[in-house]
Amino acid sequence: MNKMDKITIIEPKSIETRSFEIITEILGDRVFPQEQQGIIKRVIHTSADFDYADNLVFGNDAVKAAMKAFQKGCTVYTDTRMAYSGINQTNLAKFNSQKECYIDHPEVAEEAKKRGVTRATVSMEKAAKDEGHKIFAIGNAPTALIALYEMVKEGTLKPDLIIGVPVGFVNVVESKELLMELDVPYIVAKGRKGGSNVAAAIVNAIMLEGLKQA
Amino acid sequence: MNKMDKITIIEPKSIETRSFEIITEILGDRVFPQEQQGIIKRVIHTSADFDYADNLVFGNDAVKAAMKAFQKGCTVYTDTRMAYSGINQTNLAKFNSQKECYIDHPEVAEEAKKRGVTRATVSMEKAAKDEGHKIFAIGNAPTALIALYEMVKEGTLKPDLIIGVPVGFVNVVESKELLMELDVPYIVAKGRKGGSNVAAAIVNAIMLEGLKQA
Numbered sequence: 001m002n003k004m005d006k007i008t009i010i011e012p013k014s015i016e017t018r019s020f021e022i023i024t025e026i027l028g029d030r031v032f033p034q035e036q037q038g039i040i041k042r043v044i045h046t047s048a049d050f051d052y053a054d055n056l057v058f059g060n061d062a063v064k065a066a067m068k069a070f071q072k073g074c075t076v077y078t079d080t081r082m083a084y085s086g087i088n089q090t091n092l093a094k095f096n097s098q099k100e101c102y103i104d105h106p107e108v109a110e111e112a113k114k115r116g117v118t119r120a121t122v123s124m125e126k127a128a129k130d131e132g133h134k135i136f137a138i139g140n141a142p143t144a145l146i147a148l149y150e151m152v153k154e155g156t157l158k159p160d161l162i163i164g165v166p167v168g169f170v171n172v173v174e175s176k177e178l179l180m181e182l183d184v185p186y187i188v189a190k191g192r193k194g195g196s197n198v199a200a201a202i203v204n205a206i207m208l209e210g211l212k213q214a
Numbered sequence: 215m216n217k218m219d220k221i222t223i224i225e226p227k228s229i230e231t232r233s234f235e236i237i238t239e240i241l242g243d244r245v246f247p248q249e250q251q252g253i254i255k256r257v258i259h260t261s262a263d264f265d266y267a268d269n270l271v272f273g274n275d276a277v278k279a280a281m282k283a284f285q286k287g288c289t290v291y292t293d294t295r296m297a298y299s300g301i302n303q304t305n306l307a308k309f310n311s312q313k314e315c316y317i318d319h320p321e322v323a324e325e326a327k328k329r330g331v332t333r334a335t336v337s338m339e340k341a342a343k344d345e346g347h348k349i350f351a352i353g354n355a356p357t358a359l360i361a362l363y364e365m366v367k368e369g370t371l372k373p374d375l376i377i378g379v380p381v382g383f384v385n386v387v388e389s390k391e392l393l394m395e396l397d398v399p400y401i402v403a404k405g406r407k408g409g410s411n412v413a414a415a416i417v418n419a420i421m422l423e424g425l426k427q428a
Contacts (some may be wrong), residue, residue: 004392007383011330012326012331012357023383045383047381086294088386146221165258168233169232169233169262170232174222178218195261200252
């Protein structure tokens with residue numbers, strides 16, 4: 001047998017469709033709220049990790065709030081260049097929206113060093129000063145989430161949605177618990193898992209839901 | 215109790231150190247070959263997924279071959295902008311090396327459309343035509359891995375290392391099995407898991423090992 005015979009011949013565009021069929025098959029008779037379904041499946045698609053079927057928590061009408069932000073036009077702020085790169089530019093443009101990441105901004109690096117805090121913290125503070133509707137997609141830095149928590153508590157930030165999916169071992173679980181206490185729309189991956197890929201997948205899934213409804 | 219009391223106060227630079235200590239604690243008495251240890255732990259660090267302690271397979275003196283490529287200076291080719299963004303530019307420069315991603319190159323898109331193949335396939339063919347030492351870091355597209363497999367079989371490509379960690383449900387497992395049959399250095403995440411974040415983490419871990427030895 002030719003080694004290549006194991007490969008399924010499939011049109012590029014059909015790969016994603018078939019992938020989602022397989023994910024749906026594996027999920028079996030699990031039922032998710034209609035507006036969350038596409039997001040949960042896309043996160044599994046991006047990670048091949050079915051833990052996300054249990055980990056993802058949606059608070060304060062998160063999906064509806066995000067849709068509204070996109071309908072009005074918003075900026076999606078990320079804490080890493082990876083998450084930034086993963087967010088679909090073509091679909092953002094359809095919503096007159098944009099993405100922004102201040103983590104490697106020279107002023108941010110300088111101020112973080114001076115204050116002995118992370119660049120992620122300062123990048124969130126910088127984002128909060130911008131005008132307009134804001135979605136935060138945090139896949140890496142718990143300190144970014146903590147900065148957002150503090151600004152919301154102080155009343156200096158009113159985000160349309162916070163996606164809190166940092167990954168890791170120090171302050172990650174705790175920062176997600178803080179976020180879930182806030183009275184703002186949030187999507188959280190409970191526990192240690194998450195990542196820039198997961199953060200980007202959630203943003204992309206929300207936009208796809210919005211385009212389906214439009 | 216103040217909600218913030220749950221947060222561990224820790225210097226930004228110590229977060230990574232503490233994370234690796236926790237990973238080492240959780241891995242307990244598991245022993246890995248010396249040169250693989252840093253890579254396995256960094257992938258767990260980037261995913262919080264301990265499956266990678268079992269999934270990662272190193273073939274044909276992969277780490278040694280990659281070190282040699284970095285010592286000579288090489289180009290790391292990725293199949294996504296996310297993996298590209300995740301690879302540490304500062305450390306690449308220390309090895310007189312660079313990163314490249316042709317996935318969004320206009321010629322690549324055009325040729326893919328004409329031939330009815332993925333952009334990932336064409337981007338790998340384009341990379342193969344470049345001069346110099348080559349490391350491929352594939353975190354997304356099985357078709358990229360399949361293209362690399364075919365070029366190695368034909369004798370038109372001699373990579374220094376192929377990192378084969380695409381994630382997903384269609385042809386992912388099969389493309390990794392093809393790669394593991396080749397007589398070239400490879401690092402593979404067996405099964406469906408992987409991702410652009412994992413691909414970048416492996417490249418970054420190899421560079422850090424190289425810098426430690428230098």
